[in-house]
Amino acid sequence: MKVLVAEYAYATEFQPLINEGIAMLSTLVRDFEECGCEVEYLAPPRAKHLKWGRGVPCSDFERDFEQRLKYVDAALAIAPDDMLYQLNTMVEEYCVNLGCPPKSAKVCADKRATYQVLKENNIPTPEPWNGNGMCVEKPRFGCGSEDVFISDCPSGEGWEFVGGMSMSVGCVVSDSCAIPLTLNLQRILMKPEGKGIRVEYIGNTVPYHHPKREESYEIAIKACKALGCRGYVGVDVVVGDDVWVVDVNPRPTNSIIGVSEVLERRVGELILRARVPDFIGGLEEIPQRLRIKGVLSFTKYELPSILASMFS
Structure with a gap:
């Protein structure tokens, strides 16, 4: 079975998260290969190759992702949460989605x-948040601890502090x-x-x-x-x-x-x-x-x- 793994931070060289991206990508590429899959992954131009799988040069993440979907049996996208609906919809048009269904994402x-x-x-x-006491302020659309604050005067989305x-x-x-x-x-x-x-x-x-x-x-x-x-x-x-x-x-x-x-x-x-x-x-x-x-x-x-x- 041919599997495509596309990790956004690594493929686009997004520096704040690139190390975490490489670590997740290499873990999954290795795991899938050990299960007998033929694995390819999106890689930035001139990047070093992982020990596992085959790197496919990527200059435009969404375009190159969709292009490679035509040649694999299954795919997994790892990207900012607000991109996953579109990416996983693409996957399901061409092959098996190894991630969450688009509506769930x-x-x-x-x-x-x-x-x-x-x-x-x-x-x-x-x-x-009801306006009293400390709250946790975080973007309505965002990943993990991205722009998360504990505050008593949120300027954006506020949630009860537990x-x-x-x-x-x-x-x-x-x-x-x-x-x-x-x-x-x-x-x-x-x-x-x-x-x-x-x-x-x-x-x-x-x-x-x-x-x-x-x-x-x-x-x-x-x-x-x-x-x-x-x-x-x-x-x-x-x-x-x-x-x-x-x-x-x-x-x-x-x-x-x-x-x-x-x-x-x-x-x-x-x-x-x-x-x-x-x-x-x-x-x-x-x-x-x-x-x-x-x-x-x-x-x-x-x-x-x-x-x-x-x-x-």
Whole structure:
């Protein structure tokens, strides 16, 4: 089976996120290749080649992505959430989509729309800010901790502040079942800046042992199902007295760098089982709780040294 992986930050050389992009891309290209796939990926001109797969020169991300879709059996796009609806729609016109359905990606990209779905399904999530006390300010359309502030006077979208540990649950979802993989600690840097405190993601500890792990798993899976997600989904949660869903990422996230290393199964294999069950078997054939064989902790500042081993 021929598979195309297109990671936006790497293919476009978007410097703020390029190291995270390369790490996610190389993890998935390696995983898919180990499963017997013929893998290609979009690469910027004159870029070094990964140890796995075949790089296809890219000068215009969307144009080149659509062009390559004509020659593969399945594809996975990793890009800013507000681009995924269009990209995943393209994929489904030509081949099997290894990511979320376009409509699901569109809802997840809109924090207001996501809030409505979560509330309708009785999934704990912060309320819109009512004007009293501290709040979390973040763009309605945005990825992860991009432009997130804790403030008492938001100029944009404000949400109730809930106390606890910033964590995430990696999930893989098929049409018939869903498996939580790991509960991860998000390493967060908080810096005073202008109107409040900037919240910046800097890394992960995968997995992180916490007494509310099973509760976090249950709530994350419930959120994925409510939003119609498929493939790999990163559910951001705050774990305190309760477990709150604060964001749902309808695509692979940085945590897969660790998840694919510490689990007894590779993330790429699980995605294939979820989206192309006829290829190597369905997700339902996998235990609901996979064995974890270690812990991996990293920051984005350490990625350059990690990436050095990923190029040929």
